[in-house]
Amino acid sequence: MTVWSSPMNNRDYARVLQEIAQLMEISGENRFKVRAFENATRTVETLSEDLDQIIDRGDLQGLKGIGASIANDLRQIRERGTCDIHQMLLERLDPGLLDMLKVQGLGPKRIKLVYNELGVSNLNALKEAAEAGRLRELKGLGAKTEEKVLAEIARLAQGADRAPLPQARRVAESLRDQLDALPQSIRVAIAGSLRRGRETIGDIDLLVATDEPGPIHQAFVALPEVKETLASGDTKTSVRLHNGIQVDLRTVKNEVFGSALHYFTGSKEHHIELRTRAKRQGLRVSEYGVFKENEDTPIASRTEEELYEALGLSFIAPELREGRGEISAAEKSDLPTLVEPEQIRGDVHMHTTETDGRHSIEEMADAAKALGYDYIVITDHSQAVRVANGMTPERFGDHIARIREADGRIQGIRILAGIEVDILKDGSLDMDHDLLAEADWVVGSVHSHFNLDPDTMTERLLTGMRTGLLSCLGHPTGRILGGRNGYRYDFDAVVEACVELGVALELNGSSGRLDLNAELAEKAHRKGAMLVLGSDAHSTTGLKDLRFAVQQARRAWLGPDAILNTLTVDELLKATRPALR
DNA sequence: GCCGTTTTCGGCCCGACTGTTTTCAGTCG
Structure with missing residues (x-):
């Protein structure tokens, strides 16, 4: 069974369940019943195994929040892409109502009201009704609500949605530091989904301990990043930034x-x-x-x-x-001991000025030393990546020599010679095999022909791995956060080959990727595969992105034993490429 | 609709803020 080419993947199942929950809510169904579908949605969304496999085993009702009834719905969804209750709700209500739920300040009750009273069943009709001043005719709604609704619709039209974790993190840290500098603040923390490390962020949550909340809230809404204040009370303020991100600030006494x-x-x-x-x-x-x-x-x-x-x-x-x-x-005191940032001894994926990086071998080594690493691997691109000035075999040979020379000269950190070699369309590797064997570490990546059919893509990856020359698969799914989806292939088959051939899977921490994500990392680990963290840094500051990979590993419930970067350099070099040993 | 170290029936988290209200419903996180 495959992740990417399955007719129904977990996301599809979750989407149907969520639509049921939302439509039920609008139709005024019992709220606990609604929550049951919400719970089931979450369970399916965060499974690290394909729901199809669980259905095959008949284990559906072993899942949290899934009883006989929803299990039956899920089996129907597998057959038909929908189920009886879903169909019935769609017939009774307009699917355009689901878009209206995205309007902040408009919940199921008010949507039901405008639907019943004004016949408004989609965002366009809502906009027209608000502009015509018809919302204020309804009980509980007024001119101010109309204004807010129109502003929200305009915002939604801009497509502002969830921000990638690394981007949101940088914004949040800047705000945190500004609040921290206020004389009234005792301490400040970033909370919310950012702290949990979710890969995309809906809003930023900040917490300040203080005895004088007033000045904190005043200073907060006056920060240069703030575009408008959405709500402000004694303990809580919400704003929207110029970049579209919403930020919630909460102030409390230090004792709590x-x-x-x-x-x-x-x-x-x-x-x-x-x-x-x-x-x-x-x-x-x-x-x-x-x-x-x-x-x-x-x-x-x-x-x-x-x-x-x-x-x-x-x-x-x-x-x-x-x-x-x-x-x-x-x-039951049965939680895993999670990998800690301090346990990471080195970084196995980075670029230099030899290809598309901004800094030299020496500069990357110095920056890595400052981060406390014992070793790094320099992994510049191979020639197929033209836009990145990828290396020919001749250049790579010279580059290896330069890396070895730098390693001999620079004290306090081991610098290993590696490469990020392209796995070409036919599965061959974009470099002389002798040079790849000579390198200490080889990241194999796909940077072209993303849209092969799943079987061909699977065979491509397997062919590359069977050379015995790859240490790890780089950014294994190729997805870009908020951008393109990953390429489609049989993930299970590739993971099984990784286990058999001694190839690790990368957890790439670079800003736009976070690839593998936590669910797939957990799945790969459960199937016995090795995982390795890479920053994919293109500059000295990019090295810090490795922390995002650590965080995703933690979200995958992984401990230090699952992560190759916790090994010493000698252990690392023995961990992969068994055919070369 | 789901669930159980009190329960197979009777529960299902908790508090802040807004707008439209004369005491609170709706929404949000």
């Missing part, structure tokens, strides 16, 4: 910083599960702490560690807080 950070980090699913569990134990959890029933003084609030302890749980890292079984694992 831990519980507030926990609350503001999410996810929603983690909170619901945690709070439901607490309630059964006679406890209440909010952003102000853990409370015993009917008491106002928290038994834990200062730190997240205290909060989990008070609930009888071992500490759960932010990257795991997705409601994917982390709470029951924490109950």
Whole structure:
């Protein structure tokens, strides 16, 4: 079974379930029933295994939030791409209503109202109704709502959606530092999905501990990045930046910083599960702490560690807080020990001025030393990548010599000679095999002919790997965050070949990629494959992108043993390419 | 619709902010 070429992939199943939840909500269905479909959506979305395989095994009802009824729906969806309840809702309601849910400030109740009263069933009709001043005729809506709705529709038309994690991270760090510099702020933290390391970010969440919230909120809305204020109260302010990203600021007393950070980090699913569990134990959890029933003084609030302890749980890292079984694992002290940034000894993927990088071997080595690494691998492009000034065999031979020379000259870090070699359309490698054998580390990547049919693409990758010369597959799916989808091939077959041939899979941390993503990394690990982190840096600052790869590895529940970069240089060189040893 | 170390029935997280209201519903995270 394949990931990319399956007629129904997990995302398709999740989309149908989500549409059911949304249409049910608009139709005024029982909210807990709606939540059941939302829960099932999340479960399917974050599976690291193909749902098709689970259906084949008859294990559907073993999944969290999926009972007999939704299991039946899923089997129908597999057969027909839809199911009875989905069909029925679509017949009764207009699918254009789903777009209207994207308008902030407009929820299911108001959508139902404008649908029933004005016959408005899509964004265009909504816009016309707002412009004509007809929304204010409805109970509970007024002129201000009309104004907001129109502004939201205009924003949606610009296509502003979720931002890639690395981009949002940089924006958030700048805002954090500015808030941190205010005299009234005691400490500042980035929370939300950024802290959990989700690969794309809907908005930025910032938390400030302070005894004087007023000046903090005033200074926040006056920051140069801020375009408009969406809402502002005593403890919470929301703004939109000029770049379109929404930022929520919450201020709290320092005494409750831990519980507030926990609350503001999410996810929603983690909170619901945690709070439901607490309630059964006679406890209440909010952003102000853990409370015993009917008491106002928290038994834990200062730190997240205290909060989990008070609930009888071992500490759960932010990257795991997705409601994917982390709470029951924490109950049994059964959580994995996750890989830590400090355990990373080296970086195996970077470019220099020899091809399309901005800095020299020496400059990259110095920057890597400053990051505390023991080793780096220089991996410039092969000639097929013309736009990147890829190397001919002659140039690569010279480059190896220069890298060896630099390695001998520069103290305090090992510099290994490598290459990012193209896996060409027919699966052959874009470099002399003798030179590839001479290199210490070879990243094999696809940079052309992305649209081959899945079988051909699979065979292409397998052919490249069977040379025995590849250390790892670089950015294995080729997806660009918010851009193109990955190329389509039989992921399972390739992972199995990786295990058999001793080829690692890269977790590429560069800004636009995060490839493999957490789900596929987890899947590859479960199938026994080795994983290796690469920054794919094209400059000294790009080296820092490796942290994003670490974070995705943590989201995949991976420990140091699963990651080759935690090995010493000698161990690393023995880990792959068994045929050459 | 799902679920169970009190339950196979009766529950299902918790609080802040807005707009349109005279005490609160709707939305959001």
